[in-house]
Amino acid sequence: MRTYDVAVIGGGIIGVSIAFELAADNLRVVVLDRQEPGREASWAAAGMLSPAPDSPRDLPLAPFACRSLHLYSQFVAEIEGESGKHAGYAREGALEVFLSSDAVRERDARLRELQQLGIAAEAISLHDVRNLAGGIGPAVRSALWLPDEGTVEPRLLMDALLTATRNRGVAICAGCQVSGLLQDGDRCRGLIAGTETIRAENVILAAGCFSGQLGGEPSVTALAPTRPVRGQMLALRPHTGAASLRRVVRSERGYLVPRKDGRIIAGSTNEDAGFEKQVTAAGLSKILGATLEMCPELGSAEVIETWAGLRPGTPDDLPILGRANIHGPWIATGHYRNGILLAAATARLFRELITGVELSFDAAPFSPVRFAKSEMRAAQTTA
Numbered sequence: 096m097r098t099y100d101v102a103v104i105g106g107g108i109i110g111v112s113i114a115f116e117l118a119a120d121n122l123r124v125v126v127l128d129r130q131e132p133g134r135e136a137s138w139a140a141a142g143m144l145s146p147a148p149d150s151p152r153d154l155p156l157a158p159f160a161c162r163s164l165h166l167y168s169q170f171v172a173e174i175e176g177e178s179g180k181h182a183g184y185a186r187e188g189a190l191e192v193f194l195s196s197d198a199v200r201e202r203d204a205r206l207r208e209l210q211q212l213g214i215a216a217e218a219i220s221l222h223d224v225r226n227l228a229g230g231i232g233p234a235v236r237s238a239l240w241l242p243d244e245g246t247v248e249p250r251l252l253m254d255a256l257l258t259a260t261r262n263r264g265v266a267i268c269a270g271c272q273v274s275g276l277l278q279d280g281d282r283c284r285g286l287i288a289g290t291e292t293i294r295a296e297n298v299i300l301a302a303g304c305f306s307g308q309l310g311g312e313p314s315v316t317a318l319a320p321t322r323p324v325r326g327q328m329l330a331l332r333p334h335t336g337a338a339s340l341r342r343v344v345r346s347e348r349g350y351l352v353p354r355k356d357g358r359i360i361a362g363s364t365n366e367d368a369g370f371e372k373q374v375t376a377a378g379l380s381k382i383l384g385a386t387l388e389m390c391p392e393l394g395s396a397e398v399i400e401t402w403a404g405l406r407p408g409t410p411d412d413l414p415i416l417g418r419a420n421i422h423g424p425w426i427a428t429g430h431y432r433n434g435i436l437l438a439a440a441t442a443r444l445f446r447e448l449i450t451g452v453e454l455s456f457d458a459a460p461f462s463p464v465r466f467a468k469s470e471m472r473a474a475q476t477t478a
Contacts, residue, residue, distance in 0.1 A: 096293070097125070098123075098293075098294045099123045099124060099293065099294070100117075100123045100124065101123070101298075101449065102124075102299070103126045104273045104286065104306075104309070105126075105301035105302035105303060105428070106126050106127070106132025106133060106269070107135055107136060107253075107301070107434065108136075108140075108435055109301045109428070109434055109438055109441055109442075111132060111133070111257060111267070112170075112439070112441065113445045114267075115174070115442065116442040116446040117446055117449060117450075118260065118265050119263065119446070120450055122449075123264075124264075125265070125266040125293065127268045127273055127286075127288055127293075129273075130270060132253075132257060132269055133253035135305075135404065136303050136406050136407065138250055139249075139328060139402055139404020140404065140435045141352045141360045141363065142249045142352060142360075143244070143350065143435075144186075144245040144246060144247060145160075145189060145241070146163070146436070147209055147212075148208075152411065152412045152413075153412065153413075154212075155413060155460050157214070158213075159437065159440055159456065159461070160433060160440075161213060163436055163438070163439045163440030164243065164245070166443060167184070167439050168186070169439075171247065174256050177263065178258035178262065180251070180254060180258055181255065182248065182251050182252040183251040183252065183355065184245065184246070185245055185246050186243070187342060188227075188342060189240075189244040189343035189345065190227060190228055190231075190238050190240060190343065190344045191205065191238065191239045191345055192224070192235045192238045192344060192345070192389060193235070193236055193237045194235060194346055194348070195236070196236075198236035201237070202239055203218070206239055209241075214243075215241065215242055215243045216239050216240065217239065217240050217242075218239060218240075219238055219239070219240045223240070227240065227341065228342045230339065230340045234388045248354065273288045273302075273309065275287045276309070276315070276424060277293075281422050283298050283422060283423055284296070285298065297425060299424065299427055299445065300319060300427070301426075302428065303321070303405070303430075304321050304323040304324070304406065306319040306321045306415075306426070315423075317466060317467065318415070318423075318426060318464075318466055319428055319429070320409060320410055321429050322407075323370050323408070324365060324366065324431065325367075325368040325372065325403055325405055326362060326364055326365060326403065326406055327362070327363060327364040327366075328361070328362040328363055328382070328402050328403065328404070329360075329402075330358050330360055330361070330399050330401075331361060331399065332357060333393060334395050334396060334397070340359055340390055346388070348384070348385035349362060349382055349386060349389070351389060361385075361386045361393075362382060363382065364381060364382065364403075365432075370405065374401045374402065379401060406431050407428055407429050407430060407434070408429070409428075409429035413460070414427075414429045414433075414441070415428050415462075415466075417459075419462075425449070427445060443456075
């Protein structure tokens, strides 16, 4: 029987980032993943680092997202320093563009919203848009410049993070399906993986959209009600001589993320399709339609890759961070479309929670207790 201070279920960006942070305090940590670590939502992401909310449901997340963006430079520097590998991190700003006949009003309303959230943004002219990004088409009628936003290449980041985490002494186990938790009375003391029992004073469930499927643990499923939300993506390579897209550009219909090697990542769909990860004609058509609306010169670009990933959604589209009681497992899941961005702040939060130091951020709005309370209210209403 192996014994650790912390056992992390899930080897994506969230689980491995937490392990990386905890190992800095000389804790004995193991990460267990059902397949090859980093090959689910983390591998499929575009890598935008934007705290700007996508919808009104995201508004409670903005302060946490802003904190994570603030931590990101240090987060990446530690990973790159420990691993000797680059993560493709850049802080070059982003453009949010508006396409409707009421684009100016929409831009101004969005600007007020971002300013109220403390997110740096400014309205800029279409002339400046084309100077910043290049290749922007005539359908764009107004735009905001968000100077603090950045990008990272998720596949490079995961590779560097896994190396850095192993270099800090963390055991990372691939192909290790966790089937249940090890209970000692009402206290969680570890987990069961195949025929092996692993003891740990702290267990962290960070298995993304698979978090709600921990076999034989209905109480955990109730507190981590994740669901898969499919996102389809594609990569383009513009032909020689095409206008160069130099910044992230996004609208309400899609986004474009340029890479240093000339590729452009385009996305994305947002589909409740269960655990099916296939790419579809309808999904790619949607992405390409949004792409050509923003940047019509990409119509001649080569499609060099298509893929799909499963984001971990929750009933309110907000993360689940913390634990329901002092004896249960920790839960760190449900980051939905923001796992790459929120990894830095989530890792710092769990380091503080588990080592018992004063918290630098109030994560109460993301507590799993909110789902337990919802179930109680539903039961009372039914009765």
